Amino acid sequence: EAGKIAYGLGFKLYAAGGMIRDVMLGQNSIDIDLVVEGDGIKLATAMSEAFQVKIRKYQQFGTAQVIFSEDLTIDIATARVEFYAYPAALPQVESSSLHQDLYRRDFTINAMAVCLNDKKFGSIVDFFDGRDDLDQGLIRILHNLSFIEDPIRILRAIRFEQRYGFEIEKQTLNFLKEAVRQEVLAKVTPERIWEELKHILVEKEASRMLRRLEELKVWPFIFPGVNYWEVDPVLRDLAGSVDLIKEWGFWVPTEKWLPYLIALLHWSNPETARQICERYHLSKRQTEKALAALYGWRETVAMIWKSPEDVKLSQLAKQLMTMPRESYPMLLAILEEDWIKDRFRQLLNTIMDSKPSINGKYIKSLGYRPGPVFKETLEALWQERLDGNIVNEAEEKDFVRK
Numbered sequence: 001e002a003g004k005i006a007y008g009l010g011f012k013l014y015a016a017g018g019m020i021r022d023v024m025l026g027q028n029s030i031d032i033d034l035v036v037e038g039d040g041i042k043l044a045t046a047m048s049e050a051f052q053v054k055i056r057k058y059q060q061f062g063t064a065q066v067i068f069s070e071d072l073t074i075d076i077a078t079a080r081v082e083f084y085a086y087p088a089a090l091p092q093v094e095s096s097s098l099h100q101d102l103y104r105r106d107f108t109i110n111a112m113a114v115c116l117n118d119k120k121f122g123s124i125v126d127f128f129d130g131r132d133d134l135d136q137g138l139i140r141i142l143h144n145l146s147f148i149e150d151p152i153r154i155l156r157a158i159r160f161e162q163r164y165g166f167e168i169e170k171q172t173l174n175f176l177k178e179a180v181r182q183e184v185l186a187k188v189t190p191e192r193i194w195e196e197l198k199h200i201l202v203e204k205e206a207s208r209m210l211r212r213l214e215e216l217k218v219w220p221f222i223f224p225g226v227n228y229w230e231v232d233p234v235l236r237d238l239a240g241s242v243d244l245i246k247e248w249g250f251w252v253p254t255e256k257w258l259p260y261l262i263a264l265l266h267w268s269n270p271e272t273a274r275q276i277c278e279r280y281h282l283s284k285r286q287t288e289k290a291l292a293a294l295y296g297w298r299e300t301v302a303m304i305w306k307s308p309e310d311v312k313l314s315q316l317a318k319q320l321m322t323m324p325r326e327s328y329p330m331l332l333a334i335l336e337e338d339w340i341k342d343r344f345r346q347l348l349n350t351i352m353d354s355k356p357s358i359n360g361k362y363i364k365s366l367g368y369r370p371g372p373v374f375k376e377t378l379e380a381l382w383q384e385r386l387d388g389n390i391v392n393e394a395e396e397k398d399f400v401r402k
């Protein structure tokens, strides 16, 4: 449809980038990345009218986004064409602007396009042999200065390599190492690094990617002061642990990257961890979670290891309450052995099951004004329940009234 609208405006339209790569790999892709030879903003405006959807325009870049829903936006970029030369029948002029757009991209596998206009609909544009690299499983840059031009591509190369189980092509790897040696990453803003890092930390193969960052000597630019090898064993086990926590129903869908960040900071000294959080502008709440996990994991793990006779359930629950949920996967990974992991699961279940059945509403109904005392009372009640001193709702109410 977009192709037809573009055609009507006299523009050539292409789908490009990661979407083509994923389709060729037989995978679904949600990102839609369009390149128009013509005027991207005009096309977006026409699409917004045709589909009755909102758009966002970025005049200075000639790009726009068409927003179909929260999960589905289409990016439209303008590949500039000299208008006097268009739409004259000079295919080399038209494709040279597409060529320029694709040449600015990171890797050959991300630099293919498919024509969406009527006549050539479906034909593949592959100036840099991306298809071959895709078949051979190679990550290859488009020109020698690529990593210098945009050092973020170093992280992207590692991400795609590990995501698809590909290899960074030999020359490309040399250029990557050389760029790292020249410390090009020191010049990138933490904001840009964090943007890419977040993508890494939510990937299925996040641990392998982190390990590769270390191998290729990128790690110190990303996590200065953090010793990778101290956290390697835990990171390796983290994806599995996240899955277990999900399976057990203790997963809180939140920032998916946070369990990884917590895990990779847990051996650092608090000052280093705080600096990393600050560098990447984590919120106060996120920073507190990372630090709480760092301070609390040893004690928590020690308590889980103790035999149930030696530690009161209420004590254990209290300790666990100091740990953010996002640290549970890390705790599991540290616990290592299956039987003790299972004990952890049982403990969590027991703790959740003994949650008092009354809540703040009941306290309010007694005429109290909401305040910190509510939380304290409910926590104290929970403790009593855990230790079996209170067993039913009537006793709970009694306790609260007192």
Ligand code: ATP
Pocket: 016, 017, 018, 019, 031, 033, 104, 105, 106, 107, 110, 111, 150, 152, 153, 156, 199
């Ligand atoms: P993912 O599957 O992770 O979304 P993607 O390839 O779609 O991967 P995006 O970050 O959405 O990644 O980028 C879309 C396209 O834009 C890429 O396929 C690539 O062509 C281009 N691109 C993105 N970042 C860069 C960069 N730093 N340098 C050059 N080209 C880039």
